[in-house]
Amino acid sequence: MKKRIKSSRIMLYIFVVIAVAFTLTPVLFIVSNSFMSGVESSNRYTSEITPINMQNLNNGEIHFVEFGFLPTVLTFASYAELLLNNPLYMRLFWNSVLIVVPVVIGQILISVPAAFAFEYAKFKYKEVIYVLYIIVLMLPMQVLLVPYYIIANLIGTNNTLLAIILPALFNPFGVFLIRQQLKGFQYECIEAARVEGANNWHLFMKIVLPNLAPIVASLSILTFAEYWNVVDQAVVFLKNPFDEPLSAYLSYLIQGDGGMVFTTSAFYLFPAIIVFMIGQEYLAKGISLSVVVK
Amino acid sequence: MRKIKNYTIWLFALPSFVGMLAFYFIPFVLSFYYSIVDNAVLNNFVGFKNYLDTPNSVAFRQAASNTVLFTAICVPLNMVISYLFASILKSVHKGVPILALIFMLPLVIPSGAVVYFWKTVFSANGLINSLLCLVGTYPVNFMQSSLSIGVVMVMFLWKNVGFNMVLFWVGLSRIPPEYYEYAALEGAGRISTFTLVTVPYLLPTTFLVMLMTFINSFKVFREIYLLFREYPPQYIYMLQHYMNNQFMAANLSKLTSASYIISFVFIIIMLALFKTQKKLSDSY
Numbered sequence: 001m002k003k004r005i006k007s008s009r010i011m012l013y014i015f016v017v018i019a020v021a022f023t024l025t026p027v028l029f030i031v032s033n034s035f036m037s038g039v040e041s042s043n044r045y046t047s048e049i050t051p052i053n054m055q056n057l058n059n060g061e062i063h064f065v066e067f068g069f070l071p072t073v074l075t076f077a078s079y080a081e082l083l084l085n086n087p088l089y090m091r092l093f094w095n096s097v098l099i100v101v102p103v104v105i106g107q108i109l110i111s112v113p114a115a116f117a118f119e120y121a122k123f124k125y126k127e128v129i130y131v132l133y134i135i136v137l138m139l140p141m142q143v144l145l146v147p148y149y150i151i152a153n154l155i156g157t158n159n160t161l162l163a164i165i166l167p168a169l170f171n172p173f174g175v176f177l178i179r180q181q182l183k184g185f186q187y188e189c190i191e192a193a194r195v196e197g198a199n200n201w202h203l204f205m206k207i208v209l210p211n212l213a214p215i216v217a218s219l220s221i222l223t224f225a226e227y228w229n230v231v232d233q234a235v236v237f238l239k240n241p242f243d244e245p246l247s248a249y250l251s252y253l254i255q256g257d258g259g260m261v262f263t264t265s266a267f268y269l270f271p272a273i274i275v276f277m278i279g280q281e282y283l284a285k286g287i288s289l290s291v292v293v294k
Numbered sequence: 295m296r297k298i299k300n301y302t303i304w305l306f307a308l309p310s311f312v313g314m315l316a317f318y319f320i321p322f323v324l325s326f327y328y329s330i331v332d333n334a335v336l337n338n339f340v341g342f343k344n345y346l347d348t349p350n351s352v353a354f355r356q357a358a359s360n361t362v363l364f365t366a367i368c369v370p371l372n373m374v375i376s377y378l379f380a381s382i383l384k385s386v387h388k389g390v391p392i393l394a395l396i397f398m399l400p401l402v403i404p405s406g407a408v409v410y411f412w413k414t415v416f417s418a419n420g421l422i423n424s425l426l427c428l429v430g431t432y433p434v435n436f437m438q439s440s441l442s443i444g445v446v447m448v449m450f451l452w453k454n455v456g457f458n459m460v461l462f463w464v465g466l467s468r469i470p471p472e473y474y475e476y477a478a479l480e481g482a483g484r485i486s487t488f489t490l491v492t493v494p495y496l497l498p499t500t501f502l503v504m505l506m507t508f509i510n511s512f513k514v515f516r517e518i519y520l521l522f523r524e525y526p527p528q529y530i531y532m533l534q535h536y537m538n539n540q541f542m543a544a545n546l547s548k549l550t551s552a553s554y555i556i557s558f559v560f561i562i563i564m565l566a567l568f569k570t571q572k573k574l575s576d577s578y
Binding site: 012016020023024025026027045064065067109111113114117118120123131133134135136137138139141142143144145146149150199200224225235246247248250251253254255262265266269272273276280283 | 303305307310311314317318319320321322324325385386395396397398401402403404405406407409412413414419421423424427452456502509513515520521523533534538541546549550556557560564568
């Protein structure tokens with residue numbers, strides 16, 4: 001019996017190690033290769049035979065990628081290119097920042113009170129309106145291309161970052177997530193406060209909001225992750241390549257062979273990891289609290 | 295349950311209402327106009343011709359069948375894998391926070407930042423093919439053949455399984471252990487313990503995971519776009535590509551009729567989903 005438990009424990013550890021390795025390998029690969037010189041990485045990962053990589057080949061062999069984590073020569077040259085020499089990267093990075101910051105702040109300011117109203121208001125058709133929100137939430141973004149285009153033309157935000165930012169502020173995801181959480185609250189608590197004479201503003205500020213910290217943190221991380229990763233909207237709404245966020249520009253680099261793609265990728269995932277680290281303790285907690293057991 | 299009976303509470307939802315009306319609902323209704331004219335320049339009224347043409351076009355059909363195939367496989371697969379992994383990890387007691395942190399990481403990593411890794415692994419001269427050559431078999435063209443949808447599924451699962459697994463993990467850890475002890479005392483087998491204790495308690499989690507996976511399954515467009523830009527191999531040409539390309543070609547009539555058709559299908563799927571959820575949660 002004891003032996004069986006021990007061997008199942010070992011299997012469990014093996015499973016955990018494999019799962020962790022599978023999860024982290026892509027990230028480690030990108031980050032470690034970002035310290036490679038451009039010449040080395042493009043010779044290693046190109047599909048073509050070059051004067052350098054052919055030295056390892058016999059006649060008639062094809063060149064396979066030389067997959068690896070350690071650069072032969074460690075260099076920060078491509079980081080210097082990214083940060084100092086070529087202003088394009090910083091400009092596109094800044095575009096990403098300009099999209100994500102207002103969207104995260106706006107999502108919180110708009111959807112938290114809206115979820116409060118949805119949960120506690122008494123109105124016959126509120127669930128009908130809510131279903132409309134959920135439909136918008138579920139539709140692929142491309143279904144809404146024409147509506148986005150119509151409104152952007154109307155208010156003159158076409159070809160600007162605002163064409164992405166403005167609809168994103170009202171993305172129903174926040175309302176959905178926060179309302180899920182509010183459903184788990186004790187209604188008696190709200191009732192008692194009302195009996196004591198609290199108005200809606202007091203209810204919201206003093207009773208509901210303080211209890212929402214974990215889920216608001218989760219919402220911020222998920223919204224950040226979503227809009228730090230803007231690709232679909234950018235490729236249709238921004239005609240000028242200099243207006244693109246870096247997340248969309250990566251598609252050009254990916255078509256090529258190594259070189260700047262590692263450094264740009266590594267640099268771009270860094271802020272996402274920072275934000276995640278700051279708020280991570282709330283993430284699982286916040287989301288799982290929104291799973292109501294009734 | 296009595297709700298708050300005054301209308302000032304709606305002031306809290308006002309910004310959201312205004313935004314939803316202005317940026318989603320009203321433009322969506324207005325866009326209907328494009329679907330009943332022949333194109334956005336001449337504006338000749340053609341009735342419902344676009345609604346008949348769109349489902350018959352080869353590109354739309356290809357895109358729709360790829361999207362349905364992808365969603366129908368990936369959503370259940372993602373949920374089953376996440377659940378199985380979570381139920382295995384349930385017996386881990388040390389280092390839980392750090393493991394949860396690692397498994398959630400892929401969800402916040404921007405797609406573009408790791409796509410190059412998948413390209414190096416799966417390309418014609420990539421890692422897997424170099425290993426295949428080592429053992430003496432022929433290389434496989436993952437990226438340009440019908441296998442490409444499998445590559446996209448791997449990318450999708452890598453990004454989503456971890457997060458959903460953590461959700462299931464938390465969900466499982468909240469089921470009071472007494473329930474399992476009681477079930478064991480009553481002589482319940484593994485299957486009846488699962489259906490009578492685990493399933494009812496995990497239902498809300500499962501529903502949330504399903505909804506999020508469903509929403510995220512359409513965002514796989516990003517990975518495909520980053521790999522192939524506008525024109526991927528036909529096997530992974532999705533509805534999202536179809537609509538994007540119609541938009542770039544200023545073909546608003548085709549695009550809007552497709553939007554309306556897709557929205558209609560979605561509304562039906564969603565109502566079915568919510569009915570099922572209600573039925574399930576009522577029956578327990």
